[in-house]
Amino acid sequence: MRPEIAPTLRAEGLAVSYGDRSIITDLDLVVPPGKISVIVGANASGKSTLLRSLARLLSPAAGQVCLDGESIHAMPTRELARMVGLLPQSPVAPEGMTVIDLVGRGRAPHQSWWRQWSHSDEETVRHALELTSMLDLAERPVDELSGGQRQRAWIAMALAQDTDILLLDEPTTFLDMAHQIEVLDLVMDLNRTRGRTVMMVLHDLNQACRYADHIVAMKSGRIVAQGPPADLLTAELVDEVFDVRCCVVTDPVSGTPLVIPIGRHHEPRNVARHPFPIH
Amino acid sequence: MDQTVRSATTGIRPATRPLVLLLATFLLAGLCVASLAIGSKTIPFGEVFSVLIDPRGGETEAIVRGLRLPRTLLGLFAGVALGLSGALIQGVTRNPLADPGILGVSAGAGFAVSLAVLAFGLSSFYSYVWFAFAGAAIASVVVYALGGFGRGGATPVKLALAGVAMLALLTSLTSGVLLLDPNALYVYRSWAVGSLTGQDTAIVAQMVPFLLTGTALALSVAPALNSLALGDDVASALGRRIGLIRLGGVVAVTLLAGTVSAVVGPIVFIGLVIPHVARAITGPDYRWILPYTMVLAPCLVLAADILGRVVARPGEIGVGVITAFLGAPFFIALIRRRRLAEL
């Protein structure tokens, strides 16, 4: 049984650098437990770096990342792997490895020498394959799948890990529109029905608005603003974070903010000077 | 998302690439002249030039035109050919461990030499150089055919593995032949030490057509290698005919490395390492990697050759030993310093 209160991941005074190039400086962040958070920002704004630091793939130059008050770098990695899962950007499976084999490896933190393949392993893997509709492809080698199927196989692996917190680095890249929606719906199901905390990096601002409970906007390694999309998204913020002029309207389907970029060749008709009134 | 950051940190800034290449070319020209002038008898630069322009006999001319010119040209050609073929084979197999030897080129040449001596009792260089070249060509054709067997044609992994298997087979057979026939061992050793000395201008001139064809072919597939580096799917999506590119690459490698190893024996590591050096300098663009290897590889060969003549006067230390001690620390420092552009 999962505890009633989900564990909380928190970055305190975090600074990360590659060599002598500093990517993130003095960043504080609480990943809201039980919610879906999305990090948005322009290229090279430090989104992935932040996510990777939260998953202890990068060691901070200063500050720390804590899970329920305990520094993740001091925790045994296996224990942490049972609580925080991560799907990195475009991972590569060895040539010829089958989907079921890949997904099965997601169970590693729960296995041991005397428990290599328990009933719960089997059920969790099956469930992960079901959720990602990969059951029919389970015996196929990962490298023979299409980009979308491959991504779903990796997501299934992350799901099989069965963690309370799931970190996803651009889970929708390489996917066509239908599969993008499918994956994001899946993430939402996980959150709504099973109470998982999700934090992901997304490129598409509108998808971020639709699926996020909490948006973190980043620029040059700092958090510019964060909060629920409806409160946060304004034309000014988009201009500041992405350097793009836009209108923000209400999404007729979901009721969330919808960002419409303007570009050089178009001027918004009727609303030449003002962006749409927001909600 | 870090793509922009990455391309900015691999290699030098794009704008300075032509300049650095130009500087390297000047360095190469300087090394060529130095290679003509320096040796057990040092000849002033002015005299070197006058002898080259106006042959008038005498000891100086004999040394410069008879000994040092073929040696320098051979070093130049060997460097260009090995560097280029190394870059090509790494691009074609997408494997950083691939070198021209991986196609079985030098192993094929070596086996042919040992076999020629065993079967026909050949001993003169002129007779076995053609066997060596034929051996190189046959080995690489067989590797390509075997690597292209089955599903997916000549995939990088299959090509590399077929090459290694062939290399193993031929190396073993060669040692077997050499153990059988002491005469073969004697001839083979003189071929296998990888020396630039003792060749005359006629042999060097015979290499030229093969090397020119190989170089032209190599440079013509360079843009295609860039697409190939993105993976087979992307490359075919970009309109590349993958089979044709691989074949072109393999043919070019055979011409270049086959010719050189037939004449100077197997010089390993130049073809393996210099492309990595070029890649660390230029970033992952093959249109730049190939010219850089063409200039840097002969620089290393000639520098090593010159140094070998100087440090142990009046004796000499082999090129192979010097290239390693000149090149390897530099190479390791380079890959430590740079963020690497992977193949």
Next chain:
Amino acid sequence: MALLELTRQPGRIAVRLGPTSAVIRPRMLAVCLGLAVASALAFAVELSFGDYPIPLLDVVRALFGVGDRATLFVIEELRLPRALVGLLVGCAFGVSGALFQTLTRNPLASPDMIGLSSGSATAVVAAMVLGFGAGLGTQALGLFGGIATAVLIYGLAWKGGTTGYRIVLVGIGISWMCTSLTSYLLVKADMWEAQQVLRWIIGSLNGADWVHVTPLAWAVLVLGIAVLLLSRWLRLLQLGTDVATALGVPVRFAQPALIVTAAALVSFATAATGPIVFVALTAPQIAQRLTGCAWPPLVASGLTGSFLVLGSDLIAQRVIPGTLLPIGVVTGAFGGLFLLWLLTRANRVGSGG
């Protein structure tokens, strides 16, 4: 619920007994058994062949200490050490090749290719030619050379973390220097020394003795256990260091531990027989194709290595009557042909080649 429970899935069977469970892959098991039988057979034939042929039945009896004195002497003092060294060395080369190929995700990355064997060789050759460390013996020197090279490669490839790619490149550089140093030493050496050194470089079981067997056996046993303990991490490292970290592998400990183990295996083996070429490179690839795995399987690679070495030794002893061909001459041909044959028939899905 049954106490013992079997669940079949394509390609594998899950076995559960109470709270414990295990996975069995029938094809892997069959291939391993087949290789073990083949190696055992080669081992027995190795003991029975020679200038003084002994029937197989007598060989088996002699192994249990039954037989006449001459037979016992030939088997125990002359042939058993040779066969045991072959068996152990092959296993060590095969397993360490599989480890390196998996860690670097590169089928060409065997200890030969990235400089460990050449490091071992350089240490031994330097000692032979320059005449130091005579008291240490080849074993210790080779071991020292190999492990020092591994540490050097890993150290130079480390820069706030490392990748298989960088290890491979640094390995090339080190290998280059070691090979050159060895050939330089060969030039410096006098003719007799050079011949000794050349024999050793090609790799040979001819001098195998009980002196070699004991340390090698201990090394293979201890390091083999270490490899098995580390293999759970290795499985996850195949997915890349990021995913492995996310799945709870302490990469910063696991990676060097695996590399040092693999290096120690190859160094012990090289120290005993010299670098027997191409075994570490071809055995894992052959095993991978035989088992139909997507990666080089450890146990099967070790067994393939043993079979390759023993089989090659048999060929080497038989091919030219009267001469003892060094085994290194045959392993390349044997392994190369085997791999070529597997490659030509590899159009199976998932064969990875």
